[in-house]
Amino acid sequence: MFDDHNRVHHRKKILIVATVCIGIFALLLGRLVYLMVWRAEHYSGLATDLHERERSIKAARGRILDRNNVVLADNKTVCTVSVIHNQIKDPQAVVEMLVRELELSESYVTKRVQKYSSMERIKSNVEKEVGDRIREYEMPGVKVDEDYKRYYPYGELASKVLGFTGGDNQGIIGLEVKYESYLQGTAGTILTTTDARGIEVDKVGERRIEPIAGADLLISLDRNIQTYATQLAKQACASKDADSVSVLVMNPQNGEIYACVNVPEFDLNHPYDLPEEMKELSEERRQEALNHIWRNACINDTYEPGSTFKIITAAAGLEEGVVTPESTFSCPGFIIVDDRKIRCHKISGHGAENFVQGTMNSCKQEIYIPIYF
Numbered sequence: 001m002f003d004d005h006n007r008v009h010h011r012k013k014i015l016i017v018a019t020v021c022i023g024i025f026a027l028l029l030g031r032l033v034y035l036m037v038w039r040a041e042h043y044s045g046l047a048t049d050l051h052e053r054e055r056s057i058k059a060a061r062g063r064i065l066d067r068n069n070v071v072l073a074d075n076k077t078v079c080t081v082s083v084i085h086n087q088i089k090d091p092q093a094v095v096e097m098l099v100r101e102l103e104l105s106e107s108y109v110t111k112r113v114q115k116y117s118s119m120e121r122i123k124s125n126v127e128k129e130v131g132d133r134i135r136e137y138e139m140p141g142v143k144v145d146e147d148y149k150r151y152y153p154y155g156e157l158a159s160k161v162l163g164f165t166g167g168d169n170q171g172i173i174g175l176e177v178k179y180e181s182y183l184q185g186t187a188g189t190i191l192t193t194t195d196a197r198g199i200e201v202d203k204v205g206e207r208r209i210e211p212i213a214g215a216d217l218l219i220s221l222d223r224n225i226q227t228y229a230t231q232l233a234k235q236a237c238a239s240k241d242a243d244s245v246s247v248l249v250m251n252p253q254n255g256e257i258y259a260c261v262n263v264p265e266f267d268l269n270h271p272y273d274l275p276e277e278m279k280e281l282s283e284e285r286r287q288e289a290l291n292h293i294w295r296n297a298c299i300n301d302t303y304e305p306g307s308t309f310k311i312i313t314a315a316a317g318l319e320e321g322v323v324t325p326e327s328t329f330s331c332p333g334f335i336i337v338d339d340r341k342i343r344c345h346k347i348s349g350h351g352a353e354n355f356v357q358g359t360m361n362s363c364k365q366e367i368y369i370p371i372y373f
């Protein structure tokens with residue numbers, strides 16, 4: 001009786017253990033099937049990400065050309081030098097070479113070479129010949145990628161019209177930002193397959209997705225007219241001791257702008273340089289000063305039409321017979337229009353004069369022209 005009871009007890013125990021085992025096994029099997037069948041795509045994607053090192057290839061930005069196809073904004077090939085930590089065979093030689101070629105401090109380069117990261121950038125905007133030289137060392141773990149940098153062949157010319165680009169080649173002001181979506185292009189990628197230690201697998205090779213260059217922008221500006229207008233504006237600025245002078249040359253037939261000058265212009269290849277006396281400004285005041293320097297007054301500021309419109313009023317007056325060239329006027333040196341006093345350039349006034357003299361002196365006088373509807 002005692003034995004019987006024990007046997008039943010044992011059998012019960014075995015049954016429980018077996019059931020638990022089968023249950024756990026079934027659960028694991030289910031999980032395995034789930035991972036291998038349903039989630040296969042997800043995990044192979046993750047593995048590919050891990051084993052594919054991705055480097056982007058910058059797209060060439062579209063150029064900006066004047067009406068005669070003169071290139072006003074161009075691209076210069078520069079290089080970005082990087083290191084891949086676990087591919088470096090002789091760290092000391094790599095550090096020495098990079099310090100020498102890139103003129104960087106040894107501590108800066110050493111820190112980056114020793115850093116355990118998938119890819120560490122050492123320096124960008126490196127001149128192409130320096131990049132080519134570094135490539136010729138053929139040191140494992142040193143990567144030289146070609147890159148584009150915006151370059152403005154005429155420096156200051158039409159600076160506030162063209163605008164410039166930032167560190168990622170994106171437009172900051174002017175046409176560069178206005179037409180960003182056309183100019184920017186689409187970046188490409190280089191995919192390199194690596195093993196678990198991050199070392200490139202040679203047989204698999206590189207997969208490249210080629211970049212698509214941005215579209216060129218052809219504008220109505222004429223480089224020669226722009227150059228002459230800039231010279232004249234500089235002369236006027238100096239002789240009148242003015243803060244700034246703007247010149248706009250337009251084709252009245254179709255509104256095309258041939259020149260848009262705002263002196264002082266700034267150097268598009270060094271847009272963040274401030275004049276010597278402004279170097280000590282705080283960050284906030286610095287940005288304000290730069291915004292002021294970059295401002296295109298022809299577009300952003302308003303000015304009463306004044307003398308440019310007097311031709312129309314004078315012609316209307318003559319055509320309607322309200323005035324003749326001999327009509328006489330008296331110039332007190334100003335006229336009150338609405339709530340403001342507009343001065344004649346001779347503050348004491350020109351006194352008595354006829355219509356021709358008044359037009360010549362650009363006097364501020366009232367002419368009443370009846371308008372018939």
Ligand SMILES: [Zn+2]
Pocket residue numbers: 331332333344345346349350351361362363364
């Ligand atoms: Zn006058």
